Amino acid sequence: MLGRMSARALVTGATAGIGNSFVRALAARGDDLVIVARDTARLEALATDLRAAHGVEVDVVTADLTVPADVDRVAAVLADPDRPVDLLVNNAGASLAGWFGDTDIADEDRQLDLLVRAPMHLMDAALKAMGPRGRGAVVNVTSVAAFTPRGVYSAHKIWLTNLSLWTAWHHAASGVKVMALAPGFTRTEFHQRGEMDVSGVPRWMWLDADRLVADALRDLERGKALSVPSKRYKVLTFLAKHAPSSLVARAAKRGR
Numbered sequence: 001m002l003g004r005m006s007a008r009a010l011v012t013g014a015t016a017g018i019g020n021s022f023v024r025a026l027a028a029r030g031d032d033l034v035i036v037a038r039d040t041a042r043l044e045a046l047a048t049d050l051r052a053a054h055g056v057e058v059d060v061v062t063a064d065l066t067v068p069a070d071v072d073r074v075a076a077v078l079a080d081p082d083r084p085v086d087l088l089v090n091n092a093g094a095s096l097a098g099w100f101g102d103t104d105i106a107d108e109d110r111q112l113d114l115l116v117r118a119p120m121h122l123m124d125a126a127l128k129a130m131g132p133r134g135r136g137a138v139v140n141v142t143s144v145a146a147f148t149p150r151g152v153y154s155a156h157k158i159w160l161t162n163l164s165l166w167t168a169w170h171h172a173a174s175g176v177k178v179m180a181l182a183p184g185f186t187r188t189e190f191h192q193r194g195e196m197d198v199s200g201v202p203r204w205m206w207l208d209a210d211r212l213v214a215d216a217l218r219d220l221e222r223g224k225a226l227s228v229p230s231k232r233y234k235v236l237t238f239l240a241k242h243a244p245s246s247l248v249a250r251a252a253k254r255g256r
């Protein structure tokens, strides 16, 4: 068990992409799981797979994280002292087609709820449950887009990155680890669902979700507050932090 970060993990957005890679990696190391997304049939099929493949316990929570009452139900799972959650992965996300200023403001509100409000509430519930136990971890999936001025999505991601970095430092003494995970372009359902044209993104910029998650879990064990998987994106992130913002905005225009 030495080096193991968790025994029961709650992952939002578990049915596809990066969240799916997280639950598969965690189940493979023997963690019980709580899996969260909107599509119940897909969640149940995933739970059946994980139980059969790894013999772990899997609880399914259908929740739309743009709906406050649904977020409260997930927060209640994190707060339950009888069935403690040791690792929260705030991963669920989506992108909105169109640029701020052209999009419907009600859609922007839902994006804010999904990418900022929901992870904030769930992290709050996790810290309050884990702190008194003196152990636990939170991974907030942000994006390298956080380091570029790129509309509302990147603003949400820098918000979550910034809060994660502070929380990691402030709560370190409580024994709870917090890490922002900032992926670059990763092959998932994300771009198709968001109707994004990523045909111009060169092949070398694409990451594999399983590899990314393996790197992230290693960074979490090492106690990093920020994980930027792959050497390519470490270099790009360094450049983005130091180059003039107008240049970075132009270079980053193509994707999220």
Ligand SMILES: NC(=O)c1ccc[n+]([C@@H]2O[C@H](COP(=O)([O-])OP(=O)(O)OC[C@H]3O[C@@H](n4cnc5c(N)ncnc54)[C@H](OP(=O)(O)O)[C@@H]3O)[C@@H](O)[C@H]2O)c1
Binding pocket: 012, 013, 014, 015, 016, 017, 018, 019, 036, 037, 038, 039, 042, 063, 064, 065, 066, 091, 092, 093, 094, 114, 141, 142, 143, 144, 182, 183, 184, 185, 186, 187, 188, 189, 190, 191, 193, 256
């Ligand atoms: N792929 C990339 O290139 C990339 C790069 C940087 C950061 N990210 C970030 O990585 C995270 C995961 O993205 P991904 O690429 O893995 O996306 P994905 O393949 O589209 O998967 C998104 C997951 O989130 C769930 N979800 C979406 N909206 C939801 C809602 N309102 N309530 C609850 N669950 C919801 C989806 O399930 P349901 O539809 O069933 O709800 C699905 O399980 C996101 O936070 C994203 O911003 C992705």
